Amino acid sequence: MTTKKKYPHCCPVRYTLDLIGGKWKLPIVALLRSGALRFTEIERALPGISARMLIKELKELESHGLLTRTVFAAVPLRVEYCLTDDGYSLCPVFQAMHAWGSTHMASFAEETAACIGPKTVGLAEPTEAQKLG
Amino acid sequence: MTTKKKYPHCCPVRYTLDLIGGKWKLPIVALLRSGALRFTEIERALPGISARMLIKELKELESHGLLTRTVFAAVPLRVEYCLTDDGYSLCPVFQAMHAWGSTHMASFAEETAACIGPKTVGLAEPTEAQKLG
DNA sequence: CAGGATCCAGGATGATACTG
């Protein structure tokens, strides 16, 4: 959806922004770095997102090849989302943005430093990112 | 505007996305890496942006300390925008996004590889970025 | 030239109800 709809792709940076620049894309990808998750799990890990939005975001990410969707036809339906290699390859971008953000936030960010989940993921935990990058 | 309006800042990545994740922020910052530019120059270098938007984006970037606005009280009014150190410090983010985007675009991106300006800036020319980073 | 103010259409998103 966000891909070639609005404007033709010009430079790689714009392209990247288009694919992961949304409000939730990066957080979602970050979450999945730790492994596959079910719809509900992702939903709960992202306080503030609506199911409708999450579905849309997941679809877009999938259509861009950043994650895969696997359906398990069980009684309580089960769908798992998992990063592709392309998805994992976003780690350096995380690192860069995390590093810059950390520096620039500095002062007022301490007490609210973790959002995405209770302690689920710091979005770009240097350790995690490095191990994956 | 984009700062603490919508949601409290949680993680550095979200913070970064908030500051430069828009449609034009990064392109603008990229342009200014080469030095100060006037309003009209930026406008012309970003085909598709409206003056109204550009003004808004510039204001936000300024309010976040990424660039400075200098007014020259000349007859034909002259206003120049220039990156701050914080603005320049975004180079690594450029590089990361540029690198990922280049790889992931691959096939269909060749003939339209330059947008921002005629040849103004490739958004994150490795050479430029490295020299500044 | 640079930017403010206003009007307005369209997209993005929340809420709710329904389905396999």
Place this chain on the structure above:
DNA sequence: CAGTATCATCCTGGATCCTG
């Protein structure tokens, strides 16, 4: 559980006119 569909709303951003 994991969606889909629809309605209502809100915000974004373009177009236009005005100012210093």
